Amino acid sequence: GSRRYGSGRSLAASGTIGVNIVLGSAAADVVDSRLTTTSTGLEKNVSVVANNTARLIANSVSTADVTLSTETNSQQTRARTNAMALNVSGFNARNALFMTLDALLGDPAAANPFGVESPAGATATMLDSVVTATGELLVSANSDSEISASIGNTTNASLNVDGRGVRGGQSLTMGGLTAMNKISGSAQAQIKYSPGFVHPQVDLQIGSLEVLAIDTANILSSITIGTSTAVSADGNSGSSQGARTISGAVSLNFFSGGASAGIDNANVNANVGNIRVSAAESAMVHGSVISEVEASSTTSGFGMTSGPSLARSGVIAVNLVQSSADASVTDSNLTTTGVAGDVTVEAINNAQLTATAINAATSTGEVSGVGGGGSGSTTRGFTLAVNSLGVSLQNAIMGTVDSLLGGSVPDALLGSPSDATARLVDTIVTATGQVSVTALADSTLDSDVSNTTSASGSASGLGVKGRQSLANGSAVSINKLNSGASASIESSDGTTSETIAAAAGISITASDTANLDSTITLGTSTVADSSGVGSGVPGARGTGSVVSFNDVVGGASATVDDTDLTAGGGNILVSAKESATIQSSVLNELESSTDAGGLAATSGPSLARSGVIAVNLVQSAADASVTDSKLTTTGVAGDVTVEAINEAQLTATAINAATSTGEVSGVGGGGTGSTARGFTLAVNSLGVSLQNAI
Numbered sequence: 001g002s003r004r005y006g007s008g009r010s011l012a013a014s015g016t017i018g019v020n021i022v023l024g025s026a027a028a029d030v031v032d033s034r035l036t037t038t039s040t041g042l043e044k045n046v047s048v049v050a051n052n053t054a055r056l057i058a059n060s061v062s063t064a065d066v067t068l069s070t071e072t073n074s075q076q077t078r079a080r081t082n083a084m085a086l087n088v089s090g091f092n093a094r095n096a097l098f099m100t101l102d103a104l105l106g107d108p109a110a111a112n113p114f115g116v117e118s119p120a121g122a123t124a125t126m127l128d129s130v131v132t133a134t135g136e137l138l139v140s141a142n143s144d145s146e147i148s149a150s151i152g153n154t155t156n157a158s159l160n161v162d163g164r165g166v167r168g169g170q171s172l173t174m175g176g177l178t179a180m181n182k183i184s185g186s187a188q189a190q191i192k193y194s195p196g197f198v199h200p201q202v203d204l205q206i207g208s209l210e211v212l213a214i215d216t217a218n219i220l221s222s223i224t225i226g227t228s229t230a231v232s233a234d235g236n237s238g239s240s241q242g243a244r245t246i247s248g249a250v251s252l253n254f255f256s257g258g259a260s261a262g263i264d265n266a267n268v269n270a271n272v273g274n275i276r277v278s279a280a281e282s283a284m285v286h287g288s289v290i291s292e293v294e295a296s297s298t299t300s301g302f303g304m305t306s307g308p309s310l311a312r313s314g315v316i317a318v319n320l321v322q323s324s325a326d327a328s329v330t331d332s333n334l335t336t337t338g339v340a341g342d343v344t345v346e347a348i349n350n351a352q353l354t355a356t357a358i359n360a361a362t363s364t365g366e367v368s369g370v371g372g373g374g375s376g377s378t379t380r381g382f383t384l385a386v387n388s389l390g391v392s393l394q395n396a397i398m399g400t401v402d403s404l405l406g407g408s409v410p411d412a413l414l415g416s417p418s419d420a421t422a423r424l425v426d427t428i429v430t431a432t433g434q435v436s437v438t439a440l441a442d443s444t445l446d447s448d449v450s451n452t453t454s455a456s457g458s459a460s461g462l463g464v465k466g467r468q469s470l471a472n473g474s475a476v477s478i479n480k481l482n483s484g485a486s487a488s489i490e491s492s493d494g495t496t497s498e499t500i501a502a503a504a505g506i507s508i509t510a511s512d513t514a515n516l517d518s519t520i521t522l523g524t525s526t527v528a529d530s531s532g533v534g535s536g537v538p539g540a541r542g543t544g545s546v547v548s549f550n551d552v553v554g555g556a557s558a559t560v561d562d563t564d565l566t567a568g569g570g571n572i573l574v575s576a577k578e579s580a581t582i583q584s585s586v587l588n589e590l591e592s593s594t595d596a597g598g599l600a601a602t603s604g605p606s607l608a609r610s611g612v613i614a615v616n617l618v619q620s621a622a623d624a625s626v627t628d629s630k631l632t633t634t635g636v637a638g639d640v641t642v643e644a645i646n647e648a649q650l651t652a653t654a655i656n657a658a659t660s661t662g663e664v665s666g667v668g669g670g671g672t673g674s675t676a677r678g679f680t681l682a683v684n685s686l687g688v689s690l691q692n693a694i
Contacts, residue, residue, distance in 0.1 A: 026051055078157060133203070245293055255283050266333075324419050324421070325441075326421045327347040337432060420485045439485040510558045512578050531596070542591065569635035612656040620646055
């Protein structure tokens with residue numbers, strides 16, 4: 001180029017799309033068959049086993065860098081990056097790209113065109129089959145799924161202008177990132193017989209029976225996006241158009257799965273050993289989003305002017321977990337005749353969701369010299385974090401608005417809790433050991449949101465005029481946890497009492513633990529300084545707002561209905577225990593300041609406005625009941641205990657601090673002072689369902 005025509009534009013662009021889909025399942029079935037072993041020994045002589053393992057590891061990096069240094073006129077430096085990553089296990093996606101839109105917008109009618117759920121699971125089934133074994137019988141389904149995904153996006157642009165009368169352009173960066181990780185998994189193990197099937201079906205002469213379903217799923221997601229732009233102008237009677245950066249990140253992590261183990265319409269005789277029906281679910285989602293945005297504009301010299309420094313950053317992070325464990329024995333007859341032969345029906349569900357969202361945006365504008373002006377800075381940062389464990393929201397983002405405004409959500413959109421269910425229904429049990437029906441649910445949700453926004457502008461020198469510094473920061477965080485545990489022995493028809501006899505005691509226990517820990521930190525600062533002779537800045541303005549909503553629903557239920565329980569030794573225990581906890585911390589700090597110093601230096605006002613809305617709801621219950629039943633202990637000191645224990649705790653902290661300062665010093669200058677306003681609304685409810693919390 002030349003001084004007259006300039007150097008034109010310097011551009012850099014980068015784009016990445018990564019799609020990974022894993023579909024897999026394992027099935028082991030025995031149907032209408034007869035299985036017989038005659039050898040001796042305690043090994044699992046008959047095994048029906050299905051194991052499925054799915055692993056998906058994906059890493060993606062996208063980078064764009066552009067730099068222009070010129071002593072002639074220039075138009076623009078521009079850098080853009082866009083990255084999209086879709087990692088799916090257990091979904092048959094016809095169009096994987098549109099699955100992102102479906103998950104965020106949540107239109108059920110549009111779900112099928114975008115992807116059909118096809119769980120990556122394991123199924124082990126015995127149907128209408130007779131087993132006679134001298135050892136043990138194992139029916140087992142084990143599913144293990146994992147997605148480990150990391151995506152990074154970096155965008156940088158810089159423009160350096162140096163010379164007399166040089167007209168510099170603008171430095172612009174734009175970075176966008178969308179990442180989605182979805183797992184659908186399941187494990188199902190069952191022994192089932194059709195109505196009217198000729199008994200007996202399962203006869204174990206010297207072994208045990210185990211029906212096991214184990215489902216494990218992990219999502220590990222890490223997202224990092226960084227954008228920066230810088231303009232530097234130095235010379236005589238020149239200019240630049242400033243620096244601008246825009247960044248946006250969307251992260252979605254979703255898990256849906258469950259473990260189910262059951263015996264239906266079966267006669268089982270275990271002459272030596274135990275009978276165990278167990279379903280275990282373990283789900284973990286760990287999502288991390290980090291966004292860093294920076295814009296700077298620096299101008300110095302004689303009569304140099306500069307455009308503003310602008311930074312805008314937005315983060316949306318959505319994490320959803322739905323998991324369940326179900327163990328049941330229905331319409332069956334279970335017998336152990338060996339020494340201490342136990343009968344166990346257990347469901348265990350462990351669900352953990354850990355989410356981190358960090359959004360930091362900074363802009364600086366500096367102008368110095370003689371007779372110049374411009375610069376200033378504007379920064380806006382917004383973070384939306386939605387975390388749901390045990391609640392299926394078809395529209396996760398609009399669910400935030402619904403929760404705050406207290407609208408009615410259709411039951412079809414709420415789904416089932418993250419629960420554990422263990423049941424003995426219409427079943428006769430005779431055991432030489434202990435009979436236990438146990439449901440354990442443990443759900444934990446940890447959310448950490450940080451949104452930092454800062455803007456600073458300065459004007460120094462002779463007759464230099466700066467521009468206003470403006471910073472807007474806001475964060476919305478919604479966390480929902482719905483968990484439950486249910487253990488029961490019951491008769492469904494209400495007319496015929498079933499009998500449960502155990503030589504070593506009977507226990508029906510349900511225990512649910514629901515813990516939610518939420519931390520929100522919002523920091524917003526804006527600074528405008530002027531120094532020198534006749535210099536000035538229009539002032540500084542800062543706003544910071546936080547909305548925090550945390551909701552925990554937990555329940556434990558232990559039930560005996562229309563059943564006769566007899567413990568020849570040991571105790572009879574019917575126990576329901578619930579523990580529900582919210583720990584919430586909100587910190588909003590806002591600072592705005594102006595400082596004018598020198599001969600005839602001036603400054604505009606310093607304004608600070610800060611608001612916090614924090615809502616925390618805990619609803620929990622424990623219910624232990626015995627109805628239309630007969631409970632008998634015949635051993636020494638055989639106790640009968642029916643207990644319900646409910647522990648609920650809510651700890652909430654909301655700190656809102658807004659500070660505004662304005663300083664003027666020197667001779668003949670002036671300023672317009674400072675103003676600060678702060679508003680805080682805190683609503684904490686324990687045991688009360690508020691249709692409209694606010």
